[in-house]
Amino acid sequence: MINPEIIQIGALSIRWYGVILALGAVAGLVLAIQEGKRFGIKSDFFMDLLLIGAPTAIIFARIYYVAFQWDYYKNNLGDIIKIWNGGIAIYGAIIGALICGYFFSRAKGYSFWRIADICAPSLLVGQMIGRWGNFVNQEAYGGPVEESFLRETLHIPGFIVDQMLINGTYVHPTFLYESLWSLVGLVLLFVIRRQRFLREGELLATYIGWYSIGRFFIEALRTDSLAFSGPQWLADLLTALWAPMTVLFEQGYLDPAYGNIRSSQLLALLLVVAVIIFIIVRRATGLAKDRYLDPLINTKQAAVDQQGKEKTSKEKHDQRDSSSSDHSGAAIAAQDKKSAKQDEAGKSENGESKPTESNQAKGAGKDSTSTSSDGSSKSNDSSNGNDSSSDSGSSSNHSSSDSGGSDGGGGGGGD
Numbered sequence: 001m002i003n004p005e006i007i008q009i010g011a012l013s014i015r016w017y018g019v020i021l022a023l024g025a026v027a028g029l030v031l032a033i034q035e036g037k038r039f040g041i042k043s044d045f046f047m048d049l050l051l052i053g054a055p056t057a058i059i060f061a062r063i064y065y066v067a068f069q070w071d072y073y074k075n076n077l078g079d080i081i082k083i084w085n086g087g088i089a090i091y092g093a094i095i096g097a098l099i100c101g102y103f104f105s106r107a108k109g110y111s112f113w114r115i116a117d118i119c120a121p122s123l124l125v126g127q128m129i130g131r132w133g134n135f136v137n138q139e140a141y142g143g144p145v146e147e148s149f150l151r152e153t154l155h156i157p158g159f160i161v162d163q164m165l166i167n168g169t170y171v172h173p174t175f176l177y178e179s180l181w182s183l184v185g186l187v188l189l190f191v192i193r194r195q196r197f198l199r200e201g202e203l204l205a206t207y208i209g210w211y212s213i214g215r216f217f218i219e220a221l222r223t224d225s226l227a228f229s230g231p232q233w234l235a236d237l238l239t240a241l242w243a244p245m246t247v248l249f250e251q252g253y254l255d256p257a258y259g260n261i262r263s264s265q266l267l268a269l270l271l272v273v274a275v276i277i278f279i280i281v282r283r284a285t286g287l288a289k290d291r292y293l294d295p296l297i298n299t300k301q302a303a304v305d306q307q308g309k310e311k312t313s314k315e316k317h318d319q320r321d322s323s324s325s326d327h328s329g330a331a332i333a334a335q336d337k338k339s340a341k342q343d344e345a346g347k348s349e350n351g352e353s354k355p356t357e358s359n360q361a362k363g364a365g366k367d368s369t370s371t372s373s374d375g376s377s378k379s380n381d382s383s384n385g386n387d388s389s390s391d392s393g394s395s396s397n398h399s400s401s402d403s404g405g406s407d408g409g410g411g412g413g414g415d
Contacts, residue, residue, distance in 0.1 A: 001138075001162075001163065002016070002136050002163060004016055004017065004136055015084055016133065016136040016137075017084065017133040017137055018084060018133075020129060020130060020133040021130050021133055023129055024125065024127070024128070024129035025050060025054050025126055027125050027126065028050075028119075028121075028122030028123065028125050029046055029050050029122065031121050031125060032046045032118060032121075032122045033046050033047075035118050035121070035193075036118055039114075039118070039295070039296035040295075040296065041110075041118075041296065045110075046119075048104075049100075049101065049104055052100055052104060053100040053104070056097065056099070056100040057092075057093040057097040057100070058083065058088065058093065058096075060092045060095050060096025060097075060099070061088035061089050061090065061092035061093035062087070062088050063092060064088075064091060064092025064093075064095070065088050065089040065092060065226070066080055068089075068226035068227075068228070069087070069226070085137075089226065089264070090127060090215075090264075091264060091267055094123065094208075097123065098116065101115060101116055101119065108298070109298040109300025109301060110296065110298055110299075111200065111290075111296070111297075113200040113201035114290075114292070114296050116201065116203075116204040117193070117200060117201065117203035117204050117292055120189060120203045120204045120206070121189045121190065121193075123207060124182050124186050124207055124211065125186055127178075127179075127182050127211070128179050128182035128183055128186065129179075131175040131176075131178050131179040131182070132175065132179065134175040135160070135163060135173070135175045135176070136163075138163065138166055139224070140174060140175055140222065141164065141166065141171040141172060141174055141175070141222065141223070141224070142171055142173070142174040142222050142252050143171060143172060143221060143223050143250060143251070143252035143253055144170065144171055145170055145171060145172050146170065147161065150164065150170060150173070156173065160173055160176060172221050172222075172249070172252070174221050174222050177214075177218050178214060181211075181214035181218070182211065182214075185207065185210040185211060185214070188206070189203060189206060189207060189210075192206060193292055194293075196291065196293060197291075198291060198292040198293070199283065199288035199289075199290065199291055199292065200288060200291065200292055200294075201278070201282065202279055202288065202292070203292055205275045205279055206275075209271065209275035209276075212267075212268040212269075212272045212275070213268070213272055215264060215268040216241070216242070216265055216268035216269055216272070217242060217245050219262050219264045219265040220238075220251045220252065220262065221249055221251065221252045222262075223252040223253050223254070225252070225254060225258070225262040225263070225264060225265070226258075226262070226263045226264060227254060227255075227258040227259035227260070227261060227262050227263060228258075228259040228261055228263055229259040229260055229261070230260060230261040230266075232260065234261060234266070235260045238261065238265055238266065238269065239251075241269070242265075
């Protein structure tokens with residue numbers, strides 16, 4: 001027999017049950033992170049989800065178990081918190097995990113169905129490993145069975161068979177059956193999630209459906225099932241559906257004091273039916289339009305990006321308006337400057353082509369003076385010319401007189 005305690009330090013003890021559950025949680029986290037990378041989800045998202053989801057799942061698992069064992073716990077309220085002694089229900093854990101996942105994924109801006117699909121294999125691997133905690137605690141076992149059936153027919157390893165010897169009787173290792181069923185389901189999920197036909201939410205539905213089918217048949221082998229008293233026809237229906245298993249197994253004993261209907265078996269049957277309806281309705285109504293392999297959109301991040309784009313566009317628009325205003329102002333200033341130059345040039349041209357009256361008068365005076373001066377010069381020149389002529393005439397006359405006297409004297413001397 002395996003000691004449930006690994007080590008004890010004073011009042012504190014570390015038990016295999018807790019360590020195995022933690023190992024299952026870590027294994028599930030690794031799977032989710034690896035798959036999340038395909039869709040661009042950061043590892044922090046799944047770490048935060050685990051930190052919130054794991055305690056929530058455990059609390060709901062305990063509540064589920066206590067609810068069906070209330071006759072005992074109502075008189076032993078202190079035992080409700082002693083979860084280290086075992087006593088949690090898988091379906092309660094699943095309910096808690098899904099509720100937590102719904103609100104967490106919505107708060108982060110992701111589709112719940114897509115996140116649930118990504119985490120479905122993680123839930124299954126967590127259950128597959130976690131069941132070994134039941135093995136160590138020698139709980140959740142089945143009805144009596146022959147040792148030879150375990151060793152020779154099923155070829156179960158000896159250490160498991162030895163641990164299944166409880167109170168001097170060998171019992172069915174139902175934890176092992178469920179763990180192996182989960183392993184096969186894990187492989188199935190790995191294969192299905194790479195298929196193009198898979199729509200959002202359907203991987204989660206496949207996980208729930210697969211697990212529920214196995215749980216329906218395995219649950220009937222147990223002797224510690226949570227049960228309640230219900231209509232006999234319902235109990236007979238469950239027994240009839242389980243009948244094919246009688247080829248190899250015999251149903252475990254169910255104490256009538258607990259009831260006649262195993263709650264987990266009935267819930268498993270209802271979930272299988274619900275999964276089928278879920279897939280059909282969502283496909284028929286178009287709700288499952290997105291495929292599992294489609295890119296995953298974060299609505300909150302998309303909104304932030306859209307706001308950023310709008311802000312950037314507005315800033316660019318404002319810059320263009322400002323630039324246009326600056327160019328317009330510069331153009332107007334240049335135009336004004338050009339107009340001013342043209343006005344100055346026009347004034348200058350008008351001043352040269354149309355002189356004022358005083359300037360005209362002054363110009364006329366100058367012209368008159370110039371003309372008078374020219375006339376005087378001409379008159380003087382004319383007078384000088386006349387004087388020269390007179391002088392020339394006088395000289396000529398004198399010469400003529402002298403010449404006449406000489407000729408007269410010569411003529412008188414011949415008589």
